[in-house]
Amino acid sequence: MTMTAEITEKSNKIRVGFTLWFTGLSGAGKSTIANILEKKFKEIGLKIEILDGDVVRTHLSKGLGFSKEDRDANIRRIGYVASLLSRNGVIVITAAISPYKEIRDEVRGMHENFIEVYAKCPLEVVEKRDVKGLYKKARSGEIPQFTGISDPYEEPLEPEVIVETNKETPEQSVETILKWLKENNFIEI
Numbered sequence: 001m002t003m004t005a006e007i008t009e010k011s012n013k014i015r016v017g018f019t020l021w022f023t024g025l026s027g028a029g030k031s032t033i034a035n036i037l038e039k040k041f042k043e044i045g046l047k048i049e050i051l052d053g054d055v056v057r058t059h060l061s062k063g064l065g066f067s068k069e070d071r072d073a074n075i076r077r078i079g080y081v082a083s084l085l086s087r088n089g090v091i092v093i094t095a096a097i098s099p100y101k102e103i104r105d106e107v108r109g110m111h112e113n114f115i116e117v118y119a120k121c122p123l124e125v126v127e128k129r130d131v132k133g134l135y136k137k138a139r140s141g142e143i144p145q146f147t148g149i150s151d152p153y154e155e156p157l158e159p160e161v162i163v164e165t166n167k168e169t170p171e172q173s174v175e176t177i178l179k180w181l182k183e184n185n186f187i188e189i
Helices: 003-011 030-043 053-059 068-086 101-109 123-129 134-139 170-183
Strands: 018-023 048-052 091-095 114-120 161-164
Touching: 018 030, 018 068, 018 101, 030 048, 030 091, 030 114, 030 170, 048 053, 048 068, 053 068, 068 091, 068 101, 101 114, 114 170, 161 170
Parallel strands: 018 091, 018 114, 048 091, 114 161
Antiparallel strands: none
């Protein structure tokens, strides 16, 4: 196969760049699902970037705290980078809590192709999954302004995709997302 044919074949599998914007509580499975999706997309040769909330805070948003203003600034930065990449034909997956509806809506407005994926999981379940001990620290007051405990999480009202991570495996969640993307003509795989 020639290089041109190979490029054409790969580009036929993605119609346009788009952003999969994961939102959900800490421990809901956003990063786990994002990493599985990344692997699947890379296996078929698609351009993909993950903007993970923890990684972005280290490199792009260093110095920001967890006040509402700082969280909004962090989400705006992630949204801006995601919009630049997606408008240039890249699949972008964000995995940040993004707790506030207003800022998620603002970021949606930056994108031509924005797909909100709600990793829905009850607070009591994510607290049991708490491998980092963050919820325990938040409950004891060691971590102020912790989403779901001392700071609100505003559930999406009309996300394009909902994955219920307390009821399905990460692989099942990935299949739900892929099915939606195929049905809505974002990918052909």
